[in-house]
Amino acid sequence: xxxxxxxxxxxxxxxxxxxxxxxxxxxxxxxxxxxxxxxxxxxxxxxxxxxxxxxxxxxxxxxxxxxxxxxxxxxxxxxxxxxxxxxxxxxxxxxxxxxxxxxxxxxxxxxxxxxxxxxxxxxxxxxxxxxxxxxxxxxxxxxxxxxxxxxxxxxxxxxxxxxxxxxxxxxxxxxxxxxxxxxxxxxxxxxxxxxxxxxxxxxxxxxxxxxxxxxxxxxxxxxxxxxxxxxxxxxxxxxxxxxxxxxxxxxxxxxxxxxxxxxxxxxxxxxxxxxxxxxxxxxxxxxxxxxxxxxxxxxxxxxxxxxxxxxxxxxxxxxxxxxxxxxxxxxxxxxxxxxxxxxxxxxxxxxxxxxxxxxxxxxxxxxxxxxxxxxxxxxxxxxxxxxxxxxxxxxxxxxxxxxxxxxxxxxxxxxxxxxxxxxxxxxxxxxxxxxxxxxxxxxxxxxxxxxxxxxxxxxxxxxxxxxxxxxxxxxxxxxxxxxxxxxxxxx
Amino acid sequence: xxxxxxxxxxxxxxxxxxxxxxxxxxxxxxxxxxxxxxxxxxxxxxxxxxxxxxxxxxxxxxxxxxxxxxxxxxxxxxxxxxxxxxxxxxxxxxxxxxxxxxxxxxxxxxxxxxxxxxxxxxxxxxxxxxxxxxxxxxxxxxxxxxxxxxxxxxxxxxxxxxxxxxxxxxxxxxxxxxxxxxxxxxxxxxxxxxxxxxxxxxxxxxxxxxxxxxxxxxxxxxxxxxxxxxxxxxxxxxxxxxxxxxxxxxxxxxxxxxxxxxxxxxxxxxxxxxxxxxxxxxxxxxxxxxxxxxxxxxxxxxxxxxxxxxxxxxxxxxxxxxxxxxxxxxxxxxxxxxxxxxxxxxxxxxxxxxxxxxxxxxxxxxxxxxxxxxxxxxxxxxxxxxxxxxxxxxxxxxxxxxxxxxxxxxxxxxxxxxxxxxxxxxxxxxxxxxxxxxxxxxxxxxxxxxxxxxxxxxxxxxxxxxxxxxxxxxxxxxxxxxxxxxxxxxx
Numbered sequence: 004x005x006x007x008x009x010x011x012x013x014x015x016x017x018x019x020x021x022x023x024x025x026x027x028x029x030x031x032x033x034x035x036x037x038x039x040x041x042x043x044x045x046x047x048x049x050x051x052x053x054x055x056x057x058x059x060x061x062x063x064x065x066x067x068x069x070x071x072x073x074x075x076x077x078x079x080x081x082x083x084x085x086x087x088x089x090x091x092x093x094x095x096x097x098x099x100x101x102x103x104x105x106x107x108x109x110x111x112x113x114x115x116x117x118x119x120x121x122x123x124x125x126x127x128x129x130x131x132x133x134x135x136x137x138x139x140x141x142x143x144x145x146x147x148x149x150x151x152x153x154x155x156x157x158x159x160x161x162x163x164x165x166x167x168x169x170x171x172x173x174x175x176x177x178x179x180x181x182x183x184x185x186x187x188x189x190x191x192x193x194x195x196x197x198x199x200x201x202x203x204x205x206x207x208x209x210x211x212x213x214x215x216x217x218x219x220x221x222x223x224x225x226x227x228x229x230x231x232x233x234x235x236x237x238x239x240x241x242x243x244x245x246x247x248x249x250x251x252x253x254x255x256x257x258x259x260x261x262x263x264x265x266x267x268x269x270x271x272x273x274x275x276x277x278x279x280x281x282x283x284x285x286x287x288x289x290x291x292x293x294x295x296x297x298x299x300x301x302x303x304x305x306x307x308x309x310x311x312x313x314x315x316x317x318x319x320x321x322x323x324x325x326x327x328x329x330x331x332x333x334x335x336x337x338x339x340x341x342x343x344x345x346x347x348x349x350x351x352x353x354x355x356x357x358x359x360x361x362x363x364x365x366x367x368x369x370x371x372x373x374x375x376x377x378x379x380x381x382x383x384x385x386x387x388x389x390x391x392x393x394x395x396x397x398x399x400x401x402x403x404x405x406x407x408x409x410x411x412x413x414x415x416x417x418x419x420x421x422x423x424x425x426x427x428x429x430x431x432x433x434x435x436x437x438x439x440x441x442x443x444x445x446x447x448x449x450x451x452x453x454x455x456x457x458x459x460x461x462x463x464x465x466x467x468x469x470x471x472x473x474x475x476x477x478x479x480x481x482x483x484x485x486x487x488x489x490x491x492x493x494x
Numbered sequence: 495x496x497x498x499x500x501x502x503x504x505x506x507x508x509x510x511x512x513x514x515x516x517x518x519x520x521x522x523x524x525x526x527x528x529x530x531x532x533x534x535x536x537x538x539x540x541x542x543x544x545x546x547x548x549x550x551x552x553x554x555x556x557x558x559x560x561x562x563x564x565x566x567x568x569x570x571x572x573x574x575x576x577x578x579x580x581x582x583x584x585x586x587x588x589x590x591x592x593x594x595x596x597x598x599x600x601x602x603x604x605x606x607x608x609x610x611x612x613x614x615x616x617x618x619x620x621x622x623x624x625x626x627x628x629x630x631x632x633x634x635x636x637x638x639x640x641x642x643x644x645x646x647x648x649x650x651x652x653x654x655x656x657x658x659x660x661x662x663x664x665x666x667x668x669x670x671x672x673x674x675x676x677x678x679x680x681x682x683x684x685x686x687x688x689x690x691x692x693x694x695x696x697x698x699x700x701x702x703x704x705x706x707x708x709x710x711x712x713x714x715x716x717x718x719x720x721x722x723x724x725x726x727x728x729x730x731x732x733x734x735x736x737x738x739x740x741x742x743x744x745x746x747x748x749x750x751x752x753x754x755x756x757x758x759x760x761x762x763x764x765x766x767x768x769x770x771x772x773x774x775x776x777x778x779x780x781x782x783x784x785x786x787x788x789x790x791x792x793x794x795x796x797x798x799x800x801x802x803x804x805x806x807x808x809x810x811x812x813x814x815x816x817x818x819x820x821x822x823x824x825x826x827x828x829x830x831x832x833x834x835x836x837x838x839x840x841x842x843x844x845x846x847x848x849x850x851x852x853x854x855x856x857x858x859x860x861x862x863x864x865x866x867x868x869x870x871x872x873x874x875x876x877x878x879x880x881x882x883x884x885x886x887x888x889x890x891x892x893x894x895x896x897x898x899x900x901x902x903x904x905x906x907x908x909x910x911x912x913x914x915x916x917x918x919x920x921x922x923x924x925x926x927x928x929x930x931x932x933x934x935x936x937x938x939x940x941x942x943x944x945x946x947x948x949x950x951x952x953x954x955x956x957x958x959x960x961x962x963x964x965x966x967x968x969x970x971x972x973x974x975x976x977x978x979x980x981x982x983x984x985x
Contacts, residue, residue: 032625033568034612037561039625042640045558067536070528071614071645071661072584075591077524079599089600093563094588095614096602098649100566100580108570109580111587111611120602121525123562123586123614134523134530143836149533154562154645158589170562345634 006357010291015235022285023164026294026358029281036162036169043358044281046302048172051280052152054204054299055174058196064148064176069130071154072121077129081254084128087221091158093123093169123156128222128247128273131177132255139179139269141260146189147179155277165282166239166494173277179269181261183248186270187225190246191467193274194227197242200276205284206297206410207231208417209241210439210489212464217448220273224248230463230489232417233286236437238463238491241283244274282494287413294359295382297409298402304336305398306360308351310367317342320366327364327376330395336402356381361405362398382408423487427478430490434460439491443484445477454479454490463489497848501782506726513776514655517785517849520772527653527660534849535772537793539663542771543643545695545790546665549687555639555667560621562645563612568620572745575619578712582649584614584660614647619713619738619764622668623746630670630760632751637680638670646768656773657730657985664768670760672752674739677761678716681737682958684765685718688733696771697788697901698722698778699908700732701930701980703955708939711764715739721954721980723908724777727928729954729982732774735765773985779900785850786873788900789893795827796889797851799842801858808833811857818855818867821886827893847872852896853889873899914978918969921981925951930982934975936968945970945981954980 008021023029028044031037040048056066078089099115102108124130131149138144156170176193180186194211201207209229219226223245231239249268252258258266288295298304307324311317321342328338339360341351348365355363363379370376376394379386382405389397420438424430433440444450444462455461471487499512514520519535522528531539547557569580590606593599615621622640629635647661667684671677685702692698700720710717714736722730740759743749749757779786789795798815802808812833819829830851832842839856846854854870861867867885870877873896880888911929915921924931935941935953946952962978 030628032561033565033621034561034563037563039561040559042556042558046556048559049557065533065537066540067533068531068539068663070523070525070530071647072525072528074524076599078591085600089591091590093586093612094591094602095584096587097585099582100569100585100613108567109576111585121584122591130524137521156562172559 006354008291008293008357011234018291019286020164022289022294028285029164031164036159038164038168038170040172040278043302047284047296047300048278048281050300050302051204055200055276058200059150059174059176062192062196064150067149067151068153069127069134069151071124073124073127073130075120075122077133078122080129081222081250084222088125089122091160092125093156093158095121095123124153125155125157127151127153127175128177128251129255132251132257132271135179135269136255136257139257139259142181142262145179145181145259145269146185149178150174150176163282165278165285168278171278173275175273175275178272179257180272181259181267181270183270186272187246190225190227190244190272190274193272194229194242194244197229197244197276201229201231201241202410204297204299205280205287206406206413207241207283207287208410208414210464210466211468212466212489214464215448215451215462217451218461220245222247222250224250227467228464231283231287232420232439232491233283233494234416235286236420238439238493239283239286240463240493241280242274242276245272247271247273288409289359292353292384293357295409296359296361298361298406301359301361302337303339303360304402305331305338305362305364306355307338307340307364307366308348308355309340309342310348310365312368316368320368320371323371324366327394331398334395334399336398361402380405382412424478425475430478431458434458434490434492437492439463439489441471441487442478442490443475443486444488445480445482445484447480450477450479459492460490461493463491463493497845499782499784499848502725509782510777511655513780513785519776520655522655527650529655529659529661531663531769534793538775538787538791539769539772541791541793542695546691546767549691550641550667553683553687555641558640558642559644560618560625560642562615564615564618564621566611566613568624569613571620572713572741575713579616580613582651583616584647584649586612586614615644616646616648618642618644618666619668619742620746623742623748623762626670626760627746627748630748630750633672633753636670636672636750636760637676640669641665641667654773656769656776659769662769664766666764666766669763670748671763672750672758672761674761677763678737681716681718681735681763681765684763685720685733685735688720688735688767692720692722692732693901695788695790696775696778697897697904698732698774699901699905701955701957702959703957703980705955706939706942706953708942709952711736713738713741715741718958719955722774722778723911723930723982724774724985725907727911729930729984730774730777731954731984732771733765733767736763738762738764778904780850783844783875784848786900787850787852789852789897792850792852793828794830794851795893796822796829796853796855797846798829798831798855798857799839799846800831800833801839801856803859807859811859811862814862815857818885822889825886825890827889852893871896873903915969916966921969922949925949925981925983928983930954930980932962932978933969933981934966934977935979936971936973936975938971941968941970950983951981952984954982954984
């Protein structure tokens with residue numbers, strides 16, 4: 004093997020960390036809780052960004068950029084928001100360093116204290132609504148459909164690469180509407196965009212649902228989300244879309260003249276996904292050989308490894324590979340020829356498996372003679388020989404097959420891991436095994452809190468679809484319930 | 495007029511500020527020195543980013559992401575670097591807020607003081623070279639050709655939208671090489687990429703040159719740059735590419751085993767352009783009617799304005815426009831139909847002129863009857879009528895003409911404003927008029943400093959090409975000089 008990774012069954016958490024670091028996706032930096040996203044990891048994130056950005060623009064959104072810093076007083080303006088976000092954050096208090104008068108290096112210049120501290124944005128509702136105040140006068144200025152790609156900082160105590168880091172990259176949409184109905188429609192539209200992106204690009208089946216009151220975004224009236232199931236049976240919240248009502252408009256006094264000329268507060272939404280999606284992608288599909296990347300997000304679709312004994316053979320093989328590479332590239336694929344001369348092909352095979360490249364093509368002197376290549380699929384590790392004839396079309400359709408297969412495998416796993424549970428004893432057993440538990444719940448925060456304390460399970464969401472709508476009794480209190488909700492332990 | 499902007503001749507600085515704010519490019523935020531980049535401005539920046547990113551990738555670079563924060567001690571590791579960057583910067587000292595015990599709102603939690611302060615990156619050499627240390631062991635790991643798109647913060651006292659802001663967006667390339675020659679080659683390659691981008695996309699003729707020692711990047715052995723001339727005769731440094739020698743490798747102890755197995759320090763470059771390019775783009779081409787955008791960076795290529803008296807006419811015109819829009823879009827153009835019913839067409843014309851849309855198409859009932867449209871060019875404000883026949887091809891070629899014309903106009907202006915000056919008396923007169931002054935200089939920092947103090951002019955660069963190579967005498971000291979350099983007042 005190129006680089007050893009621990010088995011998933013042995014130590015899931017270490018397996019994940021091995022994947023991230025050994026496949027060159029990311030690593031911890033010298034700054035506590037902040038990661039370095041390495042080129043191979045960043046290339047996947049760029050593909051995610053490009054596709055999401057396209058989908059946002061297709062739904063009428065435009066990008067803009069708002070300041071990194073938020074004046075401390077802004078955070079306090081929306082009462083619930085400050086509770087959720089003003090606690091663990093990076094606080095800028097000074098604007099200058101000076102040479103250390105007592106020794107080498109530099110120290111903070113005490114004369115350069117800011118009048119008001121600045122917070123590195125943990126999310127941008129406050130600074131954005133303070134800006135929107137000047138942009139919105141009339142219903143003709145609405146809707147405002149704006150997205151921002153940015154870095155944000157939340158001072159997390161326990162961090163894990165991609166899943167929970169002090170600094171992370173994300174997009175945050177912030178929209179302003181003249182009616183409640185339109186804002187609610189937008190909230191739903193964007194959670195559906197996330198669902199489609201997860202399904203079609205990440206090959207990730209997700210449940211679209213509503214958060215309970217206690218799990219809502221700080222300052223929101225309603226939080227919709229997509230929830231995914233990881234291979235260890237834990238849930239991962241992969242994206243959220245919030246209906247903010249008029250809370251931020253009231254906090255920042257953003258009113259507009261409606262068609263009747265009367266002043267009214269603006270209705271708001273916000274929605275976001277982050278580099279956390281990278282964690283979801285890795286944990287949902289990978290195996291003990293390494294990453295398994297869905298072709299639609301793979302930085303390299305096809306890797307070619309020449310197998311040879313002497314330079315003359317090598318040149319002939321490389322020539323043929325180069326030819327094939329060009330025809331595949333003409334079909335929009337990203338192809339790499341691994342012609343490193345200091346590594347054995349077995350080492351290379353293992354390395355590209357670790358990196359999750361969907362298709363590997365190997366070619367030796369006998370293949371060249373016979374006009375064949377060996378094609379290996381990363382998703383199911385099968386191999387086959389094929390002639391040169393029509394190979395381009397075959398690989399294009401193979402990549403589609405792989406994309407579908409990865410999705411279907413994840414869907415099958417989720418379906419197998421989703422069960423109805425009707426009593427608390429069984430719940431306590433089953434939650435240890437992981438998975439989505441569909442249970443009746445009495446709708447109270449008290450019950451939710453008790454279950455969380457006793458089992459570490461939370462209500463991931465109340466599905467938006469009709470599944471689970473039926474009369475029943477709460478697994479904890481026995482009180483009546485009109486639908487099942489999804490419980491799980493979560494990242 | 496839609497929105498009044500002051501005449502450039504009357505108040506150049508206010509004219510610039512009017513353009514930025516009234517054309518909806520950017521505005522000041524509630525945070526001192528930080529701007530909000532509005533959607534229309536951000537759309538231009540996105541086009542710049544996309545093209546630069548493509549050019550970086552074509553020259554073998556990949557993207558990655560490094561932390562926003564830099565430990566204070568890192569800045570001190572490279573002696574010159576700390577002088578240049580550790581002074582005015584945003585310093586994070588705490589990681590938590592708490593409810594104010596003495597009243598409403600939140601205050602900094604004194605218990606949450608960081609052991610070591612973190613600096614919001616003013617540039618990332620230090621954190622990146624601290625990371626590269628672990629990535630580079632052997633010559634086989636080289637070159638590392640990495641770029642980062644990021645926000646940076648420099649606590650500027652006097653700020654101007656796009657030109658000088660506390661937070662700005664930029665890209666910073668950081669490359670590592672095994673030989674000095676290769677690093678120097680990279681430094682030159684990237685300044686040429688910037689030159690090409692400025693010329694072909696921004697329609698901006700730039701001089702490629704070398705900075706004098708006193709104007710070099712803090713920590714560099716050599717700084718190459720592109721210098722542009724604005725319409726008020728002031729120079730604007732639009733991009734820089736630095737040969738860093740082994741300074742950062744030594745500061746962070748980054749050594750590699752070369753082919754002979756001996757340890758050596760790695761050679762480095764860094765290079766960057768920022769949202770400052772937006773300022774250059776605006777100031778180089780715009781006029782008293784507003785922005786003039788080169789088609790290759792214009793978010794909207796063609797705007798269509800219907801002119802009508804009743805709804806029936808309007809519907810027919812809009813139908814025809816919609817048809818034309820689709821055919822233009824099929825040719826890759828971005829087209830907007832301005833069908834707002836509450837504004838007069840004169841108002842719309844002025845607004846789209848202000849926003850710099852390269853081509854405006856107007857169509858009234860008589861045009862529809864005759865099968866013609868009125869086509870107005872933004873660059874030279876000329877108008878013409880044309881029949882529908884072949885109009886798509888015509889507009890595509892018209893946009894190329896406009897791109898060329900904007901470039902040629904800027905080039906002509908620069909050539910007209912570039913003069914040879916041979917004595918200090920004339921220099922002092924001519925510098926008041928603006929422009930690039932080609933002068934002999936004795937090569938000393940003392941002379942450079944004196945001229946700067948007395949005239950506010952700096953040496954913008956020593957051109958890389960052969961122009962100005964001749965024996966002469968320094969305009970200030972009279973000492974011998976072997977070539978002319980470019981003096982100007984600068985942004």
